[in-house]
Amino acid sequence: MPLRLPDGHVAVADVFSFAGLADTGEHVALGLGDWVGALARAAGGGAAPLVRPHSECLTGDAFGSQRCDCGPQLREAVERITAVGGFVLYLRQEGRGIGLYAKLDAYALQDTGLDTYEANVALGHREDERDYTVAAQMLRALGVDRVALLTNNPDKAQQLLRLGVTVTESVPTGVHLSPANGPYLAAKVRRFAHTLHLPATR
Numbered sequence: 001m002p003l004r005l006p007d008g009h010v011a012v013a014d015v016f017s018f019a020g021l022a023d024t025g026e027h028v029a030l031g032l033g034d035w036v037g038a039l040a041r042a043a044g045g046g047a048a049p050l051v052r053p054h055s056e057c058l059t060g061d062a063f064g065s066q067r068c069d070c071g072p073q074l075r076e077a078v079e080r081i082t083a084v085g086g087f088v089l090y091l092r093q094e095g096r097g098i099g100l101y102a103k104l105d106a107y108a109l110q111d112t113g114l115d116t117y118e119a120n121v122a123l124g125h126r127e128d129e130r131d132y133t134v135a136a137q138m139l140r141a142l143g144v145d146r147v148a149l150l151t152n153n154p155d156k157a158q159q160l161l162r163l164g165v166t167v168t169e170s171v172p173t174g175v176h177l178s179p180a181n182g183p184y185l186a187a188k189v190r191r192f193a194h195t196l197h198l199p200a201t202r
């Protein structure tokens with residue numbers, strides 16, 4: 001599948017579907033760049049392939065919403081992984097696992113002053129409902145047992161480690177500030193220890 005990169009170049013992705021995953025979501029993996037070579041290098045004792053587990057965000061990924069940083073992170077991931085060979089795992093975990101309609105309700109609550117996590121709880125959900133079992137299963141099916149994770153979220157690495165995936169390092173993404181996503185990014189750092197180095201605010 002041809003993909004247009006942020007720099008205007010076109011990349012090619014091999015798109016993988018899966019059977020028998022732990023939930024019924026249609027999770028897909030994008031094999032990017034020389035992913036075959038990256039797997040061979042890892043098998044020979046070289047560096048682990050770069051992998052981004054990306055949680056679905058229809059509003060950010062597809063519609064370009066500025067409330068979050070998901071769209072720019074996804075495009076950054078495709079570009080960086082294409083350069084070195086690896087995978088994006090596109091996980092159908094919309095709204096940190098609460099679903100799209102609930103996320104839209106959470107947005108309405110955030111407009112009254114709650115942060116992104118408090119809004120989930122006010123709706124009767126957990127702050128973050130994501131479980132990465134399917135990501136571990138997808139990696140196993142792809143023949144990947146060691147990964148360099150492209151993420152700022154320590155919980156992704158911790159869960160994958162518990163699920164038997166060797167995470168050699170967590171590689172942070174860039175900081176994608178927009179006119180509207182400052183409080184959202186700050187809440188990720190404050191509440192869930194994301195490794196995002198935000199500019200100091202007054």
Ligand SMILES: Nc1nc2c(ncn2[C@@H]2O[C@H](COP(=O)(O)OP(=O)(O)OP(=O)(O)O)[C@@H](O)[C@H]2O)c(=O)[nH]1
Nearest residue numbers: 055056057068093094095096103106116151152153
């Ligand atoms: N419930 C809820 N989910 C949101 C909100 N904004 C974005 N999301 C979802 O959050 C998920 C992305 O999670 P984030 O916490 O932004 O980032 P992350 O994936 O944990 O961390 P990175 O790997 O560094 O990107 C996607 O599924 C989005 O749909 C919000 O305000 N409320």
Ligand SMILES: [Zn+2]
Nearest residue numbers: 057060068070
């Ligand atoms: Zn988003």
